[in-house]
Amino acid sequence: MESPTYTAFSSGPAPGARLSPQTWLVTPGVTPQRFSTTVTSGASVALLDLEDSVPAGAKDDARADVFSFLSHPDGRPAAGTGQLGIRINSAQTPHGLRDLAEMAERALWPDLLLVPKVESPSDVELVVQAADGHGPRPRVWALIESPRAITNLADIMRAEGLSGVLFGAADYAAAAGCRRTTRAMWYPRAVLAAAAASAGLPAVDSPFFSLDDVAALRQEAIEAAELGFAGKVAIHPRQLPVIEEAFAPSRSDVEAARAVLEAAATAEGSITTVNGAMVGPPLVAAAHDVVGRAHDPLTAPSEKAGQAADGR
The missing domain is CATH 3.20.20.60 (Phosphoenolpyruvate-binding domains)
Structure with a gap:
């Protein structure tokens, strides 16, 4: 990893836990x-x-x-x-x-x-x-x-x-x-x-x-x-x-993932379709991941990060 520029910055849990490293x-x-x-x-x-x-x-x-x-x-x-x-x-x-x-x-x-x-x-x-x-x-x-x-x-x-x-x-x-x-x-x-x-x-x-x-x-x-x-x-x-x-998952990503999960729950384990696309186990697993990240406070854009971006 290359050295950060010295002037780049403005002044101003137990092992095994999976915190988001985003x-x-x-x-x-x-x-x-x-x-x-x-x-x-x-x-x-x-x-x-x-x-x-x-x-x-x-x-x-x-x-x-x-x-x-x-x-x-x-x-x-x-x-x-x-x-x-x-x-x-x-x-x-x-x-x-x-x-x-x-x-x-x-x-x-x-x-x-x-x-x-x-x-x-x-x-x-x-x-x-x-x-x-x-x-x-x-x-x-x-x-x-x-x-x-x-x-x-x-x-x-x-x-x-x-x-x-x-x-x-x-x-x-x-x-x-x-x-x-x-x-x-x-x-x-x-x-x-x-x-x-x-x-x-x-x-x-x-x-x-x-x-x-x-x-x-x-x-x-x-x-x-x-x-x-x-x-x-x-x-x-x-x-x-x-x-x-x-x-971070976009709003449309989260909505699409929830649609997949709802369809999968209705199908009770069978392959189904959402908006004309086939939905199987890999897509259901991916949808779970998207929804999970959407609810993780460490993956949501933070107020502090936004303030830092504005120089506050």
């Missing part, structure tokens, strides 16, 4: 004045970054600031509104080991840990093992950002303790020697979404890095939703409502 808002660990804004943005996951957005010489200071915020009573989203996450440095590096060691020593963990540069199950399992027995274990997500990781997805998805995966388009494009265009990214995105679905895990799409091209952000988010991603990362609060709208 919107992630990431902020660099070198900007502690923006941590509270990120946590109160209305994003499903407020992600503080210790990796790519933090220069090598600022790693220790960023770690201290992030962990200080984590230990503060205000350093968590309000109950039921989202999760606090930290992208650590790769556990194959000294800084990554320091990230894990300090959290373990203090038994101080966020709700979610994002592990970068994952290319094998051991990259995930090392972090899971480091967290075991040192306080409530966070959900551990893998950042998939290289062709080698895409090739090894079947093994990575079987990693013990893996809770979800996130796609890093910028690093993938650099490693693959390709452009970061929709066409170039279609294959790795599709493969990752399919592998995650096969493993029963959520997948979240890479950030969209242009802050001014709202139409392109909306189109990329819609395409990610079509591929089966559960959400997308934002690098600015004003991107959140656009992403939420792309992933």
Whole structure:
């Protein structure tokens, strides 16, 4: 995942629970004045970054600031509104080991840990093992950002303790020697979404890095939703409502899904039709999903996200 622009932001439950990961808002660990804004943005996951957005010489200071915020009573989203996450440095590096060691020593963990540069199950399992027995274990997500990781997805998805995966388009494009265009990214995105679905895990799409091209952000988010991603990362609060709208079922989607469920209930298990289209078990399952997401408060466009988009 490419480093968020340092100036991008305006100042101003138990493991296993399936909270919607629809919107992630990431902020660099070198900007502690923006941590509270990120946590109160209305994003499903407020992600503080210790990796790519933090220069090598600022790693220790960023770690201290992030962990200080984590230990503060205000350093968590309000109950039921989202999760606090930290992208650590790769556990194959000294800084990554320091990230894990300090959290373990203090038994101080966020709700979610994002592990970068994952290319094998051991990259995930090392972090899971480091967290075991040192306080409530966070959900551990893998950042998939290289062709080698895409090739090894079947093994990575079987990693013990893996809770979800996130796609890093910028690093993938650099490693693959390709452009970061929709066409170039279609294959790795599709493969990752399919592998995650096969493993029963959520997948979240890479950030969209242009802050001014709202139409392109909306189109990329819609395409990610079509591929089966559960959400997308934002690098600015004003991107959140656009992403939420792309992933939330529309009114017409919900009405069509309810029509399918009503027809299925009347048919009592038999194949039936709705508006001239045949309805069988796969469409009924999809309709249940649409209606369920429509009633999930974490998938409805939030008032806070709308306020952030307006700069309030």
